[in-house]
Amino acid sequence: MAAYATHNRGSDISYTSVASTTTGVPRYHVVVRLFVDPSNPVLSEIIQLLASHGDCGSASTSSFSTTINRQQFSPGLLQSCTTGLPTPYNVSLYETDLDLPTGRWTLSFTGENRLANIVNVANSVNTNLSISAYLDNTLAAQDASPKFESVLMPSFNGTAVPPYSFSAFDTDADSLRYEFVTPQQVAGGVLGANAGACSQVLPGYQAPPHFTLNSSTGALVPATPSGQQGYYAAAVRVSEYRRLGGQWQLIGYVVRDLTYLTVASTNQAPTFTSLSVNGGAAQQPGQPIAARPGQTVRLVLTAADPDASQQLRFASDAPGVVPGLSLSTLSGTQAQLTWQVPATLPPGRYAVPVAVLDNGCPNNASEDRTLVFVVTNQALATRPATNAESQAYPVPFREQVQFQAAPGQAITLVDALGRVVARLSADASGRVLWQPGAGLPAGLYLARATDGRALARLLHE
Numbered sequence: 001m002a003a004y005a006t007h008n009r010g011s012d013i014s015y016t017s018v019a020s021t022t023t024g025v026p027r028y029h030v031v032v033r034l035f036v037d038p039s040n041p042v043l044s045e046i047i048q049l050l051a052s053h054g055d056c057g058s059a060s061t062s063s064f065s066t067t068i069n070r071q072q073f074s075p076g077l078l079q080s081c082t083t084g085l086p087t088p089y090n091v092s093l094y095e096t097d098l099d100l101p102t103g104r105w106t107l108s109f110t111g112e113n114r115l116a117n118i119v120n121v122a123n124s125v126n127t128n129l130s131i132s133a134y135l136d137n138t139l140a141a142q143d144a145s146p147k148f149e150s151v152l153m154p155s156f157n158g159t160a161v162p163p164y165s166f167s168a169f170d171t172d173a174d175s176l177r178y179e180f181v182t183p184q185q186v187a188g189g190v191l192g193a194n195a196g197a198c199s200q201v202l203p204g205y206q207a208p209p210h211f212t213l214n215s216s217t218g219a220l221v222p223a224t225p226s227g228q229q230g231y232y233a234a235a236v237r238v239s240e241y242r243r244l245g246g247q248w249q250l251i252g253y254v255v256r257d258l259t260y261l262t263v264a265s266t267n268q269a270p271t272f273t274s275l276s277v278n279g280g281a282a283q284q285p286g287q288p289i290a291a292r293p294g295q296t297v298r299l300v301l302t303a304a305d306p307d308a309s310q311q312l313r314f315a316s317d318a319p320g321v322v323p324g325l326s327l328s329t330l331s332g333t334q335a336q337l338t339w340q341v342p343a344t345l346p347p348g349r350y351a352v353p354v355a356v357l358d359n360g361c362p363n364n365a366s367e368d369r370t371l372v373f374v375v376t377n378q379a380l381a382t383r384p385a386t387n388a389e390s391q392a393y394p395v396p397f398r399e400q401v402q403f404q405a406a407p408g409q410a411i412t413l414v415d416a417l418g419r420v421v422a423r424l425s426a427d428a429s430g431r432v433l434w435q436p437g438a439g440l441p442a443g444l445y446l447a448r449a450t451d452g453r454a455l456a457r458l459l460h461e
Helices: 192-196
Strands: 008-022 025-036 046-053 064-075 090-099 102-111 128-136 155-157 175-181 211-213 218-220 230-244 245-265 271-277 290-291 294-303 311-313 325-329 334-342 348-357 366-375 401-402 411-414 420-425 432-434 443-448 455-461
Touching: 008 090, 008 102, 008 128, 025 046, 025 102, 046 090, 192 455, 271 348, 271 366, 290 294, 294 348, 294 366, 311 325, 348 411, 401 455, 420 432
Parallel strands: 155 245, 290 366
Antiparallel strands: 008 025, 008 245, 025 090, 046 064, 046 102, 064 090, 102 128, 128 245, 175 230, 211 218, 230 245, 271 294, 294 334, 311 348, 325 334, 348 366, 401 432, 411 420, 411 443, 443 455
């Protein structure tokens, strides 16, 4: 006879610098978020957080374990369905403040067993959930980690995959990189001596087959559906980099590990069809949205559902993470996302997820769309590129950007005031690569031919 607590559906850890209470010792507010199956009758009021100083398994005397109390408990995004599960998952938040002397720290939590029968995790009923976050306060003592913005745990028809979002917000405008990673566990148990053990990758894990990941925004892009129906595990790490001494340095990362459900269903997911910015013409939701610090940006989002009889609703947890952001419903097919961009927000690229859900039973279908705001201190042109202008990549850019011109063509790069900042030539294929120095100010730059024709618009952040 054996019993298992198979209720953990996911977790993540975040941290934010707070006022120091000990001279010279950085202090952080740490939040552990745990997603749990609502059918589990037992939920701990406390958890153990391990703070490891140095490499995993090191014998540093600075490492320690601390107890964290649960501060919040709430149902996840409720289903609008009278015959389905009213609460598909619950969310618990555990919070505390910690002194972390200067060094490299890994914060980790190990919970009980994962859900049973996860398709891409071998023998998942016998694996536990281990999650971690990393910070290097030898490089940046003042830092807020990236914070995941969505708590939607979707279920969808496995033959028609909608977009989903792992996007995170970084209040310091550090450069973020998203990547799939293998979920972790602590071998040999959870409690007692094993609670501080080093995490190991899940044996027999296979990457989820339904999505590819945008490494710049955290958007999950639907892939060709494959695999059997059921629960799948997915883990994404968001690494944050900061330019220090002219070099990009890794100063920390966070990881979200969660499960999602694919089901055999005729219920089709709703989708966002267009958006308008500040009353302008409709555009595709995937286009970047220009904004300036201190500006109020109003987006009207329009959605539709292939199942005409169903009702739509809009949701986003980003307003609880992004300062000045709010979401309101205008009608059964439209919502307004309003962002009063903080005047002190650093220029950069910010991803914001917004979901539209239907009321199909027994499981709601949804689309979690990632919107990208480009915040710059300069006014940006809003007209689209003409046919004579080449599309630059990436937009915006940091270290380098490329675009197309005529083979061997001479190029002049100017700033918003018309001042020449660089002169380049296209290669034999017409490709132009610009790698400006670290001191280039953020803003809009134009690439022009010798006759003055505009060839590309280049946005540097």
